[in-house]
Amino acid sequence: MAKIRTSTASAALPSDVESEDAHGTAPAEMLSISQRAMRRNAEPYLDALNPEQREAVETLDGPLLVLAGAGTGKTRVLTTRIAHLLRLGRANPGQILAVTFTNKAAREMKQRVSGLIGGVVEGMPWLGTFHAIGVKILRRHAELVDLKPSFTVLDTDDQIRLIKQLLEAENIDEKRWPARVLAGMIDGWKNRGLRPERVPDGESYGFANGKGRALYSAYQRRLKDLNAVDFGDLLMENLRLFQDHPDVLERYQQRFRYMLVDEYQDTNVAQYLWLRLLAQTNANICCVGDDDQSIYGWRGAEVDNILRFESDFPGATVIRLERNYRSTAHILGAASGLIAHNQGRLGKTLHTDGDDGEKVVVQGCWDDEEEARVIGEDIEQLQRQGHTLNEIAILVRASFQMRAFEDRFITLGLDYRVIGGPRFYERQEIRDAIAYLDVTLNPSNDLKFERIVNVPRRGLGDATLKSLHQLARASEIPLTQAARLIVETEDLKPKPRRALSALLSSFDRWRSLVDTMRHTELAELILDESGYTGMWQADRSQQAEGRLENLKELIHFMEEFDTLAGFMEHVSLVMDAATEEGTDRVNLMTLHSAKGLEFDTVFLPGWDEGLLPHQRSLDEAGRSGLEEERRLAHVGLTRARKNAKISFAQNRRTYGMWQTAVPSRFIDELPHEHVEVAEDNGTASMRGYGPSRFDSEEMFATGNYETPGWQRARANRQRGGGPRHEPITIEGTLVAASTAEGSGIQLGQRVFHQKFGYGRVASIDGNKLTVDFEKAGRKKVVDTFVEPV
DNA sequence: AACTAATACTTTTTT
């Protein structure tokens, strides 16, 4: 994310997320002055492009595949192409279909297009994610696929709950055949565009001895009963709509005169079929992607889609963008040399006019803790040299690797942020809140109702729910309706009967307010009156506060919408946690979530055999798995602008057992001329002795009180620890020698600890204290490691 | 319904 750049050449353009501003050849200089002047008036945005990019923008008719390597300006091409289409009057905004995979990408594209065309054109109704556009089309023609236009979109939780019920009804042992496994299989089938009847026998046998297909059909029937779709259906039902109703398809074919697809290498079969149907007649489809960055094969993405493009779309033009504006020649050389080991690529050679820069550094470490320590030192070094933490990233293969870094950074007092991780929308409290809102609007949403009937506890336990289910199933009515009937009978004991009745009238009351009350106020009211907020307020655990914060943020987020219904429409599809910017922090994330980002310095730890080519990838997908892992490594390297450092650990704990690790084969695949092996000359005394547990002592031992970490620790102490954010998990067992006498610390004393921050002493056992830390929770520590405040 | 004990999990995750 380029933030600090004063670009003169592209001053008229909005700032790029991928750095694409330094262009070698300006095509404009080859023209006469008058030509240039004329063109400048007509299409000023074209001047910012290199010849290949420009060709990709100006090739408007027929199928076009733009193979855009990392850092070659693909987003710029896409957005400029849209601007160009509009500028030339080839299409109006409503006639352009532009699909992305993420909301972030869609947002960014919208912004950049409106920047290019001066914000004159109001919106692009068909610019969005596959799923968002899928819903939009489906709502308009819901009846044609046996849905009501008000259908709801299930999230994964609902999906699992529904499948659990099905398994129960079929008397299938959920232990042997877990619901999430079936959910995964159904998802996989939908990714491939397979309806139940088309599921291959072999795969159907993969679940509950051949019940796979039948369960899939049953699941689909239940969805229809509930007037609901899952994520996969958004595409599947679109396909059904188009296939069964050619007239509808034709209307969309005519409407979408130009189609653009971002990240084409990530499309799955269903998405491909959808695109192909829409592109059948006019075929002005432009797909942008990079086969070398396909890293979602395990989620159903088909690299084949991009490899087959030319045969799928006869007469296609293919343009390669190989001029990289991001990385130094050494980084590019290393990345290219590595990816060259993959077979079955379309083949691109990235090059740059820029400097050679520094070689890629490779360093071996004793174990993962040393790895974290070394990288921590490197970062402090960079910081001393005036580098910004925001421009430093650590990219790991698997999230468990993050822990060592978090521990180390907390010790050093180094600010960091975790990118990715559990999404806002996936948090329990958010889903609960949404369930309340959803049931208010849509009483027949059984899954959501079930989720919150007894949250907070109202004495409506399993027994009550069971009778409700029985009645609902017998009379084929929604649970809320069954509830209405049952409270009129003597079937329930008085207590649950009253509780249920109260809940129903609450929902009725809230529903009556939907049209009159402001939706944000109503939401607050609902969460309040239902006792939901109160539940968390009464909760004394450390997370409760964060949950309340999240609920506030949810309400805040709602303000962007005009109505509750409008909010609900978007909530399941477009809600991601805001990445807090502004503060200077090291970025920590998985390689997967790093795609599309870039940083000056990138650390790539954990290049161990079995971790970077991940064992499971190898086991499950053989050579293609290996190649995907190699692409992952390639994505990692190409995130770096100036510096990349690869490291591996010789010892790593897997599931609690120490294991010797072997350096990744990818390390030896890097071309020698671009690599430098790190000298083993770190902080002298500590090298080679394995992990040190005594970080504070280590600082004394090295005699260096002036490291940035030490200074920060001091500063932190003064301003009270500094704010910490949610995803940090602080873990650690301090193994310390016992000292004889106590240090005058008393029960309830407020104390400060280097690693855990502030807390209050809960119990004392000799020199061992149990402390309830404000951020880190309850820990056992030795008294010499804390000081009274 | 709330506690403890046992047991099962542990790759990546755009919507």
Added chain:
DNA sequence: AGTATTAGTT
């Protein structure tokens, strides 16, 4: 190893 869920008990 460590956590997170679940089963079994009070």
